[in-house]
Amino acid sequence: MSEARAERSFVSAQQVAELAGVSRSAVSRTFTEGASVSDVTRQKVLRAADLLGYHVNHLARSLIQEESLIVCLIGAEISTPYQSRMLEALTRRLQRIGRVGMFINTSGESASFEAALRQTLNYRAAASIVLSGAPPESLIRTCVNNGQQVILINRDNHPEGPANVSVDNHQAAREAFHMLARAGCSTLAVISSTAGTPSIVARERSFAAAAAEAGLKVTVVRSGPTSYATGFEAGRLLLSGSGRPDAAFCATDLLACGFMDAARYEFGLNVPADICVVGFDDIEQSGWSAYNLTTFRQPVDAMADYIISLIDGSGVEDIERGRFMAAPVWRRSVRPR
Amino acid sequence: MSEARAERSFVSAQQVAELAGVSRSAVSRTFTEGASVSDVTRQKVLRAADLLGYHVNHLARSLIQEESLIVCLIGAEISTPYQSRMLEALTRRLQRIGRVGMFINTSGESASFEAALRQTLNYRAAASIVLSGAPPESLIRTCVNNGQQVILINRDNHPEGPANVSVDNHQAAREAFHMLARAGCSTLAVISSTAGTPSIVARERSFAAAAAEAGLKVTVVRSGPTSYATGFEAGRLLLSGSGRPDAAFCATDLLACGFMDAARYEFGLNVPADICVVGFDDIEQSGWSAYNLTTFRQPVDAMADYIISLIDGSGVEDIERGRFMAAPVWRRSVRPR
DNA sequence: TTGTATGCGTTATCAG
DNA sequence: CTGATAACGCATACAA
Numbered sequence: 001m002s003e004a005r006a007e008r009s010f011v012s013a014q015q016v017a018e019l020a021g022v023s024r025s026a027v028s029r030t031f032t033e034g035a036s037v038s039d040v041t042r043q044k045v046l047r048a049a050d051l052l053g054y055h056v057n058h059l060a061r062s063l064i065q066e067e068s069l070i071v072c073l074i075g076a077e078i079s080t081p082y083q084s085r086m087l088e089a090l091t092r093r094l095q096r097i098g099r100v101g102m103f104i105n106t107s108g109e110s111a112s113f114e115a116a117l118r119q120t121l122n123y124r125a126a127a128s129i130v131l132s133g134a135p136p137e138s139l140i141r142t143c144v145n146n147g148q149q150v151i152l153i154n155r156d157n158h159p160e161g162p163a164n165v166s167v168d169n170h171q172a173a174r175e176a177f178h179m180l181a182r183a184g185c186s187t188l189a190v191i192s193s194t195a196g197t198p199s200i201v202a203r204e205r206s207f208a209a210a211a212a213e214a215g216l217k218v219t220v221v222r223s224g225p226t227s228y229a230t231g232f233e234a235g236r237l238l239l240s241g242s243g244r245p246d247a248a249f250c251a252t253d254l255l256a257c258g259f260m261d262a263a264r265y266e267f268g269l270n271v272p273a274d275i276c277v278v279g280f281d282d283i284e285q286s287g288w289s290a291y292n293l294t295t296f297r298q299p300v301d302a303m304a305d306y307i308i309s310l311i312d313g314s315g316v317e318d319i320e321r322g323r324f325m326a327a328p329v330w331r332r333s334v335r336p337r
Numbered sequence: 338m339s340e341a342r343a344e345r346s347f348v349s350a351q352q353v354a355e356l357a358g359v360s361r362s363a364v365s366r367t368f369t370e371g372a373s374v375s376d377v378t379r380q381k382v383l384r385a386a387d388l389l390g391y392h393v394n395h396l397a398r399s400l401i402q403e404e405s406l407i408v409c410l411i412g413a414e415i416s417t418p419y420q421s422r423m424l425e426a427l428t429r430r431l432q433r434i435g436r437v438g439m440f441i442n443t444s445g446e447s448a449s450f451e452a453a454l455r456q457t458l459n460y461r462a463a464a465s466i467v468l469s470g471a472p473p474e475s476l477i478r479t480c481v482n483n484g485q486q487v488i489l490i491n492r493d494n495h496p497e498g499p500a501n502v503s504v505d506n507h508q509a510a511r512e513a514f515h516m517l518a519r520a521g522c523s524t525l526a527v528i529s530s531t532a533g534t535p536s537i538v539a540r541e542r543s544f545a546a547a548a549a550e551a552g553l554k555v556t557v558v559r560s561g562p563t564s565y566a567t568g569f570e571a572g573r574l575l576l577s578g579s580g581r582p583d584a585a586f587c588a589t590d591l592l593a594c595g596f597m598d599a600a601r602y603e604f605g606l607n608v609p610a611d612i613c614v615v616g617f618d619d620i621e622q623s624g625w626s627a628y629n630l631t632t633f634r635q636p637v638d639a640m641a642d643y644i645i646s647l648i649d650g651s652g653v654e655d656i657e658r659g660r661f662m663a664a665p666v667w668r669r670s671v672r673p674r
Numbered sequence: 675t676t677g678t679a680t681g682c683g684t685t686a687t688c689a690g
Numbered sequence: 691c692t693g694a695t696a697a698c699g700c701a702t703a704c705a706a
Binding site: 009010011053055056057058059060062063066068070073077078079080081083084085087088091092095100101102103104105107112118119121122123124142145146147228232257258260261262264265266284285288289290291 | 346347348390392393394395396397399400403405407410414415416417418420421422424425428429432437438439440441442444449455456458459460461479482483484565569594595597598599601602603621622625626627628
Binding site for chain 2: 699
């Protein structure tokens with residue numbers, strides 16, 4: 001029972017107590033913030049713990065405290081520049097407030113979203129952050145009912161219950177139109193994807209609406225998922241025929257990169273002389289010299305800060321604060337006036 | 338005690354049992370793979386569980402089973418194309434074998450690696466996968482002593498104890514040299530970073546060694562961390578003076594993209610006519626038309642498969658199988674012979 | 675300040 | 691097949 005040496009197995013507080021010659025509670029108190037232990041006892045415990053390689057079992061701790069320090073991050077396609085940047089921002093901050101992010105990848109099967117949300121409950125996660133995918137209303141309710149916080153990023157089609165953190169796509173898309181209009185463009189295209197996420201749909205629609213107000217028509221191309229390849233394919237489709245557009249608003253920077261490459265390397269076009277391009281997100285690659293893409297920046301850090309404040313309880317739960325503006329980033333893919 | 342409605346709190350097996358009119362054990366068995374329960378009981382339990390919104394508490398389950406289903410992923414800079422791709426590959430596969438990835442970001446402070454590894458123990462993780470950073474030998478031993486599996490990706494400076502999964506940098510770097518030599522290049526440069534990770538150092542050295550064997554000298558530039566900006570800066574430094582190189586081997590595709598952009602857009606050079614470029618990793622961007630970078634592919638999927646087999650215990654623990662070849666990917670940044 | 679006793683939600687063991 | 695009971699590792703109310 002009193003195995004002093006930790007042999008290929010986790011050490012318990014009991015073992016530490018025995019070695020230190022104190023009670024189990026003394027060990028517990030030593031590792032509990034703000035508990036009262038004498039310095040002598042604490043030192044004895046710490047020495048023994050170090051010797052044995054003891055580490056508090058958070059699983060057992062969470063059992064008592066009814067809630068774990070785990071925050072679930074639910075999403076697909078992490079390897080995407082935008083998603084991975086958001087993930088980086090979130091995990092870093094979670095770490096800072098003593099929480100830890102558990103990643104649940106829903107990329108695989110389509111039905112896996114249900115399994116994902118179930119897992120967040122299995123681990124008694126204090127919160128779930130949904131980065132992508134379409135969470136069924138019923139599942140979200142289950143989480144909320146279980147006292148779990150649910151935070152949705154850029155999927156503002158869920159009107160109530162979970163907290164929403166999103167970018168003002170409408171405003172930005174309108175501004176994108178005016179950018180292009182001011183540059184003298186009149187044959188407009190929207191490069192989008194078949195993903196049909198709320199963000200992308202909103203960008204498409206708002207751009208088209210702004211154009212319609214100005215009496216202009218818009219060609220929308222959706223030739224696949226939200227990726228570089230899809231943007232490239234869209235360029236191929238759109239630029240081969242007659243009546244080539246002189247401007248393209250891309251629902252995503254990734255699409256924009258693909259589209260620009262098709263324009264340049266498949267059709268020998270010059271951006272922005274022959275065709276102006278505007279993107280969305282401001283991923284790292286947009287700033288690379290090969291692209292120099294004029295786009296709208298999602299304020300990832302500010303959004304992450306806000307999300308953390310929600311989890312931390314430190315921030316005001318102001319319902320309107322979940323909306324962020326996407327500021328234009330002027331580079332060189334749009335002709336100056 | 339027999340609150341039928343789950344009001345902002347997690348439901349326990351006890352509550353389900355009461356509603357279903359069976360014992361706690363019956364509930365447990367219903368949710369345990371391969372336990373024997375009659376169909377009638379199972380149905381009663383499932384109905385009650387569904388009604389109450391019950392979910393097995395993995396925290397409590399792990400308490401008994403001495404090991405959790407959690408696998409820790411330790412790393413920094415997830416937003417990097419290579420890292421995020423590896424993360425995507427791993428989390429997806431973990432999901433598939435019923436495990437879940439817990440991400441520990443060591444980006445912040447330098448001393449945080451210790452805290453990271455400690456956390457893996459706190460959560461009784463069955464395994465820790467180190468994607469980046471320099472884990473102190475002592476901490477690794479602590480994990481191993483606690484019965485935890487430690488898997489290191491591309492940091493083969495740790496000779497024993499943890500499992501190593503890595504790419505053969507030596508071989509690939511030598512091949513890179515021969516590619517460039519066959520293309521007729523003779524003024525060679527290596528674009529590297531100040532990160533000093535085992536992989537990068539190995540690539541530098543092996544390339545330089547191969548060049549030395551052929552009687553050629555190599556200029557090595559390290560102007561910052563492993564990033565696009567650093568590659569760009571290296572290009573600026575290297576291409577401004579006289580004696581401009583006619584070939585560059587970049588330790589990373591990210592560096593290569595930056596370097597190519599500097600060459601093209603700062604100095605108006607043509608790749609590969611004026612200068613040949615070879616990268617490493619084969620990140621997504623290398624395949625984009627703007628770069629068309631000839632590089633060496635890290636077999637991310639195969640590596641991830643191997644790692645999973647290690648965790649799963651399904652694979653042979655063959656010590657040599659942890660080494661992977663990086664195959665050349667021919668594109669257009671090197672002159673054909 | 676310290677130790678003892680209790681309970682958190684599970685699963686494993688054992689008797690029925 | 692089922693139910694009672696004992697762990698698992700920890701934090702805490704309570705007594706000393």
